[in-house]
Amino acid sequence: MAHTRCYLNGVLTDHEFDVHRLSEHLEEPGAVVWVDLCAPDIDELELVAEELGLHALAVEDAVHPHQRPKLDRYPDHSFLSAYAVRLDSDTGELVTSEVAAFLTRRALVTVRKDDSFDIDAVVQRWDSSADLAKHGVAFLVHGLLDYVVDGHFEAVQALDEQIEALEDQLFVPSARQADVQRRSFELRRSLVMLRRVVLPMREVVNTLLRRDLDLVDDPMAPYFQDVYDHVLRATEWTESLRDLVTSILETNLTIQGNRLNIITKKVTSWAAIIAVPTAITGFYGQNLPYPGFGTHYGFDVSTASIVVFSAVLYVLFKRKDWL
Known part of the structure; x- marks a missing residue:
């Protein structure tokens, strides 16, 4: 079932309406709509694509999984692909949730590949800053990216804590070296995956801030700049952790040699x-x-x-x- 919302001049006027009423809401001046689809087939997505005039290549990318984080620009809209992440502290595995979004002047369409992407958390961010809803699609996009980027930052922080705990085990005589090595490679693999997700977001948010895209107005620019700052911090943190994991592996080998x-x-x-x-x-x-x-x-x-x-x-x- 699709989730839908309609904002009229910054006020939420309708929600959970049928997708077939999408054009009816867009006929109202000042209306901005949001449509969320979870694991749709090509026919369901083409229905929305016909209403909003979405490009066929963008529709194809939204259906097929494992897209890289990116922002593609088309004549009448943009296509966004991103990943929400979460670190499993027990296994050290990075859990990713892919989401695609179509950005038009008066509509935001999100396409989730599965239920693992918490769209309710995004809706809560919109409701907590309802005073910004008058800025239209930029307000919706900011809430989506803010949730995704904050997830990246939390995952980096969790990885940092896991790596610090692993550092403490290096000099414990009773620690099993096989467990330390396995944990090191698990965290390194998760860090590589996180790096692939975080690094491209810098270009995505930077492109959204460009004035020729006509998406972010001056009042919303500081909010997107804040998201961009979080992206930069997560990127720099990820790079430093990458060097730290490498040094842990080298230190572990050195300690084994000394022992x-x-x-x-x-x-x-x-x-x-x-x-x-x-x-x-x-x-x-x-x-x-x-x-x-x-x-x-x-x-x-x-x-x-x-x-x-x-x-x-x-x-x-x-x-x-x-x-």
Whole structure:
């Protein structure tokens, strides 16, 4: 079922009306309409396209999923594609929700690919700033982009917290290295996906701010500029996190190498200590006469030699921090 709204001179006059009444509302001077379609087929979308004169290529892009974030300009309207994102803190996976939008002078048509895009949150933003509704389509587009970009910013912040927690695990001796490595790659993969979504939004919002598009008037320009500032901050944050994840992977490898060196030193030190009694008992185990052979003092000398030399090696290795 399509969600619809009609604003007349900045006042909400009708909502949840049938799509077939779209042209009826547009006949009223000063009317601005919003139509939302969730996972429509080509026939449902073409009905709206005929009413608003939407380009066939834009309609085709709205139906097919996995479009890149972009803003395409056509003679009578523009086509917007964007993604809302959410980070699953348990799995570290980035969940994306694709939305397409047609921007005309008096109408906004949003096309969601599935129910995962929370269109009710967008409607709440419109209702919370109803005093801006007099600015028409620019008001509707701002609410949509503000929700999407804020989601990007929250996802970047959540990734930052996850990466900081991962940094703390690097120097925990009891931490399993396999879990740390797997978590590192999961967060890195999510960060790459987020980067693909966030970076193009800079160009999208910047294009909307251009005066030749005639969409954003002077009173709405500061609001779009605020969204653009959020896009820049999310972009810069994403780039810094990308370098941070790379450094975590490199640090983890370095720590593993250092731990391996420490283990090697310890094993070598204990092997040297064990070699002393092995050598002495091997010498006194010869089947030949030697000083002290067959006497008690020979046993005492060999035992004392083992204890003394082993203790000397232990103290020496301990001072060198090999044990």
